[in-house]
Amino acid sequence: MNRIFKILILIVYTFAIFAVAFIIVSLTNKGPAFSEYSDKASDENIAVVTQVIEKRKNSKQTKTDYEESVYDLYFYIKKTSTLDLNDIFVYIAVETEDGVRYVQSTSGKELKGTTTITSTISITNSSAGDFAVNEIVEEDDVVKHINKVPKTVYVRVSYDKVVEKQDVACELNYKFDYDDVAKESFDDYEQRDVIVSSSNTTQYVDCKNDYVSIKFLKVPVETSSDEVKYSDYRLSNVKMVKSNLPEDTTISKIKIEVFGEIGNESLLTKEYFSKYVKLFVYEGALAADITSSRTASLADEYKLDKVYFNVELELSNGDKANYKYFVLVSNLLAS
Numbered sequence: 467m468n469r470i471f472k473i474l475i476l477i478v479y480t481f482a483i484f485a486v487a488f489i490i491v492s493l494t495n496k497g498p499a500f501s502e503y504s505d506k507a508s509d510e511n512i513a514v515v516t517q518v519i520e521k522r523k524n525s526k527q528t529k530t531d532y533e534e535s536v537y538d539l540y541f542y543i544k545k546t547s548t549l550d551l552n553d554i555f556v557y558i559a560v561e562t563e564d565g566v567r568y569v570q571s572t573s574g575k576e577l578k579g580t581t582t583i584t585s586t587i588s589i590t591n592s593s594a595g596d597f598a599v600n601e602i603v604e605e606d607d608v609v610k611h612i613n614k615v616p617k618t619v620y621v622r623v624s625y626d627k628v629v630e631k632q633d634v635a636c637e638l639n640y641k642f643d644y645d646d647v648a649k650e651s652f653d654d655y656e657q658r659d660v661i662v663s664s665s666n667t668t669q670y671v672d673c674k675n676d677y678v679s680i681k682f683l684k685v686p687v688e689t690s691s692d693e694v695k696y697s698d699y700r701l702s703n704v705k706m707v708k709s710n711l712p713e714d715t716t717i718s719k720i721k722i723e724v725f726g727e728i729g730n731e732s733l734l735t736k737e738y739f740s741k742y743v744k745l746f747v748y749e750g751a752l753a754a755d756i757t758s759s760r761t762a763s764l765a766d767e768y769k770l771d772k773v774y775f776n777v778e779l780e781l782s783n784g785d786k787a788n789y790k791y792f793v794l795v796s797n798l799l800a801s
Contacts, residue, residue: 500559503620503641506751507719511549511627512577512638513753515542515720516619517760522743524733524765526694532602533735535743536591537616539598540760543584543623544753545577550628552576556587559620560598563613569594585758602738611738616644642749647725647740655774658791660798669798670703676789677717677779678752679705682724684798685761698761699726699773701746705755712783719780720752726795729769745773770795 507514517540528534541556553574560567572593575584591599600615620641626633660682662669673679681703687696701724706717724746728734731741745762764770777789 500620500641503639505640505642507621507638507640507642507749508546508751508753509636509638511545511547511551511636512554512623512625513544513546513751514621514623514638514640515748515750515752515756516540516621516642517542518616518619518644518744518747518749519760519762520744521762522739522764522768524694524767526767527765528601530602530604533733533739534601535599535615535739536596537598538590539588539619540585540758541571541587541621541623542750542756542758543575543577543587545582546753547627550576550578552578552626552628552633554584554587554623554625556589557622557624558589558597559622560614560616561618561620562598562615563617567597567614569597583754585756600738602735613738615646617646618643640750642721644747645723647742647744650725650742652725652727652742652774652792655790655792658793660793671775671791671793673707673710675710676777677707677711677781677787678720678722678777679703679707680722680775680777681705682773682793682798684795686766687763695766696763697766697770698763699724699745699770700759700761701748702759703755703757704748704752706752712781712785715785716782717752717779718782720748720750721776721778722746722748723774723776725774725776726764726768726770727772727774727792729771730767733767742774743768773798 519538521536523534525531545551555574556571558569569589571587571589575587598614598616601612603610618641623638625636627636659672660669661672670679670681683700685698685700687698725742726745728741734741772792774792779787
């Protein structure tokens, strides 16, 4: 009996080893090794801008003693060739302090004929099981910090291009770092005005001689509950200012970080959360104006006073540009 029992243990142990090996292979067999990913978010057929939005909640919203942030990803994809593209899927590996987590988009998209842009591919925490989150939980009176804040994001865009009525499989693999907001310095940002149209319906941050202009809004949200009042902060438009660009030059790469400075620090879980919330990050290959509207909601209790913009650009001629400025939330158009 002891011998049979030992054989059974050996069989179970062997099976467990194979199971672990299978899981490891399955997780890592999602495209090229990470060392093969580049920082180039475009190929001969597509250009991609990844959008990361931090959604911070206070303790009233989480119904705990602590704050919480979740991170949603969106993908603005432009077709840059004349070929039709089918079955566009996005696969993500997010490297965090708690390890690497994998997730993929749930439905494929197509770009055919004159349709050149899709901005509807998304990977959100609600649909992907909290793959990127910063939260505090208490278990048996023990406080536990779950840190799944992205450090590096690896993006694989899989698609088929149609060549002579045949589908040809293609992949674009790129990566970018999601910078730690606690390491940011806001001392050298200049204040800028908000330009509102004569009809009082649209507004842009004064772009001066910048190569891009940004439309940014604060949108108070009417709710039936008085417990938590909040506003949506909306980055609804990033436009290339072609008249400011050097002749025969385009923007090849863009990075926009938008930070909100929280005025009521007493609401912060300071050990784990900064007084700066990273509302938006747009990063990738800018092949066209970005007109998709995204929002980051924030409770009014946070008393957001300033919004900071860090814009980094690379031009097709090799030049680089960096603009750092802030606007007062009191000057934003409530629309």
